[in-house]
Amino acid sequence: MSGKNNINMSVKIEKLKLKNPVMTxxxxxxxxxxxxxxxxxxxxxxxxxxxxxxxxxxxxxxxRIMETTGGMLNAVGLQNIxxxxxxxxxxxxxxxxxTKIIANIYGESYDEYKKIxxxxxxxKGVHALEINISCPNVQKGGLSFGADPKTAxxxxxxxxxxxDLPVIVKLTPNVTDITAIAIAVEKAGADAxxxxxxxxxxxxxxxxxxxxxxxxxxxxxxxxxxxxxxxMVWQVLQKVSIPVIGIGGIMNAEDALxxxxxxxxxxxxxxxxxxxxxxxxxxxxxxxxxxxxSNVANIxxxxxxxxx
Amino acid sequence: xxxxxxxxxxxxxxxxxxxxxxxxxxxxxxxxxxxPGQFVMLRISGISEPFLARPFSIYSFQRETDFCRIDLLYxxxxxxxxxxxxxxxGSQVEILGPLGNGFEISQxxxxxxLIAGGMGAAPLSFLAEYLDNKVCSGSSKIYFYLGAxxxxxxxxxDKINNLTCTAVICTDDGSxxxxxxxxxxxAQDLKKYxxxxxxIYACGPKPMLKELAKILxxxxxxxxxxxxxxxxxxxxxxxxxxxxxxxxxxMAAYKRVCADGPVFYIDEIAWKKI
Numbered sequence: 001m002s003g004k005n006n007i008n009m010s011v012k013i014e015k016l017k018l019k020n021p022v023m024t025x026x027x028x029x030x031x032x033x034x035x036x037x038x039x040x041x042x043x044x045x046x047x048x049x050x051x052x053x054x055x056x057x058x059x060x061x062x063x064r065i066m067e068t069t070g071g072m073l074n075a076v077g078l079q080n081i082x083x084x085x086x087x088x089x090x091x092x093x094x095x096x097x098x099t100k101i102i103a104n105i106y107g108e109s110y111d112e113y114k115k116i117x118x119x120x121x122x123x124k125g126v127h128a129l130e131i132n133i134s135c136p137n138v139q140k141g142g143l144s145f146g147a148d149p150k151t152a153x154x155x156x157x158x159x160x161x162x163x164d165l166p167v168i169v170k171l172t173p174n175v176t177d178i179t180a181i182a183i184a185v186e187k188a189g190a191d192a193x194x195x196x197x198x199x200x201x202x203x204x205x206x207x208x209x210x211x212x213x214x215x216x217x218x219x220x221x222x223x224x225x226x227x228x229x230x231x232m233v234w235q236v237l238q239k240v241s242i243p244v245i246g247i248g249g250i251m252n253a254e255d256a257l258x259x260x261x262x263x264x265x266x267x268x269x270x271x272x273x274x275x276x277x278x279x280x281x282x283x284x285x286x287x288x289x290x291x292x293x294s295n296v297a298n299i300x301x302x303x304x305x306x307x308x
Numbered sequence: 309x310x311x312x313x314x315x316x317x318x319x320x321x322x323x324x325x326x327x328x329x330x331x332x333x334x335x336x337x338x339x340x341x342x343x344p345g346q347f348v349m350l351r352i353s354g355i356s357e358p359f360l361a362r363p364f365s366i367y368s369f370q371r372e373t374d375f376c377r378i379d380l381l382y383x384x385x386x387x388x389x390x391x392x393x394x395x396x397x398g399s400q401v402e403i404l405g406p407l408g409n410g411f412e413i414s415q416x417x418x419x420x421x422l423i424a425g426g427m428g429a430a431p432l433s434f435l436a437e438y439l440d441n442k443v444c445s446g447s448s449k450i451y452f453y454l455g456a457x458x459x460x461x462x463x464x465x466d467k468i469n470n471l472t473c474t475a476v477i478c479t480d481d482g483s484x485x486x487x488x489x490x491x492x493x494x495a496q497d498l499k500k501y502x503x504x505x506x507x508i509y510a511c512g513p514k515p516m517l518k519e520l521a522k523i524l525x526x527x528x529x530x531x532x533x534x535x536x537x538x539x540x541x542x543x544x545x546x547x548x549x550x551x552x553x554x555x556x557x558x559m560a561a562y563k564r565v566c567a568d569g570p571v572f573y574i575d576e577i578a579w580k581k582i
Contacts, residue, residue: 072540
């Protein structure tokens with residue numbers, strides 16, 4: 001919506017209107033405040049906060065992260081302060097900003113998903129929910145819900161019944177056919193789909209013969225996964241009609257544009273935040289520059305212009 | 309909203325002890341004054357591997373007329389530090405910082421006891437310098453216990469020699485100073501210090517800090533330790549650099565080394581789990 005040169009970057013994800021298509025990816029931007037010294041949060045399309053569970057979670061024992069070629073493995077294990085503390089302690093700060101707040105939620109049972117959704121629905125300042133049915137680093141819930149079309153649909157339905165907020169379902173790439181899950185959650189009422197979460201992976205210390213992560217396996221993110229993410233976004237786009245949000249290894253505006261051109265309505269920036277706290281700002285500026293260069297005034301004229 | 313990554317220019321990068329390098333980087337003068345114990349995240353500009361920044365504690369900081377100079381000490385341990393060691397004068401690095409919480413400076417303790425093992429000498433000699441310049445008067449004194457594997461790997465002496473402090477040097481093989489672990493030498497000396505008039509500051513390898521925790525257990529000494537952990541962001545967002553602290557009712561609880569630390573009081577850490 002930058003007034004400069006009449007460039008319009010606003011996009012709509014069902015009833016969720018974003019000033020631009022750039023969001024932060026859950027788990028890479030804390031609760032927003034961690035990066036508030038570096039990024040003008042007002043300039044973001046949306047802030048997606050760290051996954052919230054019903055009760056606080058301590059997370060996994062360290063070591064939790066390891067850099068691998070072109071990416072990083074993490075097994076944080078959804079450490080978070082819990083939905084109630086989020087509403088009481090973190091949301092008031094986020095409400096001060098002119099951006100959309102998307103709460104990523106994680107439950108160990110249908111009932112937990114429902115309860116978290118109800119609490120956030122009642123809280124002022126949350127604009128949408130993103131359901132995490134795809135965390136690879138926790139024992140219960142998460143991935144097991146996301147790996148089966150039936151359970152994925154059931155979680156989606158439970159959350160939809162519990163809230164009037166737009167519901168985005170975040171999909172895992174760790175399945176044989178991601179389109180089957182995408183179709184199932186669309187049918188169950190999802191307002192949008194975001195993908196991909198991290199790809200499970202591991203790394204071995206050849207000297208100690210131990211895994212680099214205490215959890216043994218972790219989720220791979222970063223530039224290494226971008227081609228996989230693009231492929232999956234492309235496959236899902238051909239099977240669903242609800243908006244798709246592209247995530248996976250976006251480091252700069254060019255990477256983001258690849259997803260948008262495929263047809264993703266928006267993108268999420270994750271691991272790039274760690275390397276450059278202003279990565280989201282650079283991506284927004286880069287997209288704007290690309291639009292000026294290509295003489296396109298409206299971002300929607302770029303979205304879905306892929307020519308296979 | 310003003311903070312950002314600084315592009316620094318290397319003007320010195322030399323081996324000062326076996327596998328240990330001193331890197332001096334020139335930064336724009338707006339770089340904030342670091343406190344002893346704080347760190348920076350450093351990345352080599354323009355390379356894709358390693359692509360994450362790495363944390364380095366600050367060894368020295370100087371304001372020059374139109375720039376500032378930050379000195380970092382690092383040990384060559386892997387691919388990333390190997391590449392770092394090969395950088396020549398004029399190379400650029402990206403620096404984020406200063407980050408984390410530095411040491412709490414005790415204004416009242418008569419005995420400021422510093423214990424450093426190996427690379428732990430970097431933040432502690434910065435602290436010693438700070439204490440010597442800004443805190444110490446006639447009533448407080450610095451005791452610096454500095455340990456290393458051997459005389460070749462010992463670092464920090466250049467600074468210590470210029471300070472008013474009692475330095476106790478020890479090496480594992482006895483090639484310099486006293487023979488033994490720095491924690492053993494300290495344990496022998498501990499009775500010299502009155503707990504209520506002493507602040508202990510420590511940094512070094514985990515086994516050393518763990519041993520120190522054991523030595524101080526049950527005593528009334530106050531001790532701050534600076535910890536190190538793998539990090540991705542350095543600002544508290546990624547939750548990668550978790551350290552287990554003593555939780556309620558024996559439940560696991562983690563703190564972030566980057567944002568909650570890197571300096572912690574030693575009795576806060578769940579050493580049994582480390």
